[in-house]
Amino acid sequence: MDDAELRQVIANVRNGDIESFEKIVHRYQKSIFYYCYHMLGNYSEAEDMVQEVFLKAFRNLEQCNEEIPFGAWIYKIAYHQCIDMIRKRKLVKYLPFFYRDDKENKSVDQQIEAHYFDEHVHKAMMKLSVEERNLLILRCVQDKSYQEIGFILNQNSTNLRKKYERTAEKFRKYYAQVKGVEEVDVEQPSRFEKTFS
Template sequence: MNEGLLLEKAKKGDVEAFEQLIAGYQKRVFNIALKMIGNPEDASELAQETFIRVFKSIGKFKEESLFSTWIYRIATNICLDELRKRKGKKEISLDEDIKLENGEVSRQIEDTGPSPEAVAERNELRRKVNDAIGLLTEEHRLVIIMRDIQGFSYEEIAKITGCPEGTVKSRINRARQSLKQLLKDRVELLNEEYVK
C-alpha cells in the first residue's frame, strides 16, 4: 500500500495503517534521538513519545510538507525539549566506573573482532567526537547530527527545522567550525597532559 493511502486510513483512526505508515521511520527517529540524547534507553523513550504524538495529531497533518519531514520535525522538537529540561542536571559518563558494595569495576567493551587496541582507539575517537558534539549549542548539534550523521539533505533539514536553506547551510558551516575547534582544543590539552 502506498504512503498516501496509508496516511488517509491512519487519519481515520486505522491503527494497522498507522503502524505500517511509521514502520519505515522508526529506526531513523531512534537514531536521531540517540545522537541528540546519547543514551539508548532515553532515545527509545523519546522515539516512542514521537510516535505517540504523531498518532495523536495525525488528523491535524495538513500535508503541506512530506510526512517524513513532519515526523522528523516532531522528533527533533521532542529531543530539544528534553535537552532543555536536562540543562543543569548532572549526567554520569559511560566511562565512569560502576560502584559496587565491595569496590568499583570498569565497564567492559565487548570484543567485536579487531584488536583491543584498534577497538580502544576507535571508541576513544568516537567518545571524543560525541563529547565535542555534546558541547555544541543545541541548534549546531541538531544540524550536525541531521546532516553529517543522519545524512539529511539541506532541503530536508530546512523543512524539518523550519529555517531557510541558506540559514541551514550557514549553521552547518558554523557547527563544523566549532566542532573542529573543540576537537583541536581537546587534542592540544591531551598532548599537554602527556608532556607533563
C-alpha cells in the same frame, strides 16, 4: 514502502484503519530512534522518546500537510520532543558524533560505527551549542537535506547551509584542540579522515 504507498497508508489511518499506522512506525522507527539517541545520549530515554513521537504523530496525523514530506514532519515532532526532554533535565552531555564532509561518499552508518565512541569527538561536540549539535546530527548522521532541516528547525535553508559550514568549522577546530593535532582541512577529506584513525 515508497512515497505513494506512504500517502495511501496515511489516508487509510485518517479514515479509521488504525492498524495501518504500524506500517508508518515500521518505516521510521529505527531512524527516529537513532536521532533521539544522538540527541539525548541515553538508550532507554531514546526508546521512550520514540514511543512519545509516534503517539504524538498518530494523534496529530490530521494536521500533517501533504505538501511537506512526512519524514520531515515526524522528525520535527522528534526534534521538539527531544528539546523538551533536554530542557526538563538541563542536559549538557551528548553522545559522540562523527562529522562527515559533504564531499565524502562513504556510508554514514559505516563512519559512525567505526568512530562512534571516539572520546575526542565527544569532547569536541560538547563544546558546541544544542542548536549546533542538532544541525550536525540532522545533516551528517541523519543525512537530511537543508530543506528538510529548515522545516524541522523553522529556519531558512540558505541560512542553514551557511550555519552548517560555520558549525562544521567550529567542530573541526574543537576536534583538533582536543586531539592535539593540526586543524583539519575541509578541502581534503582524506586528511580529515586520517584524524579519526
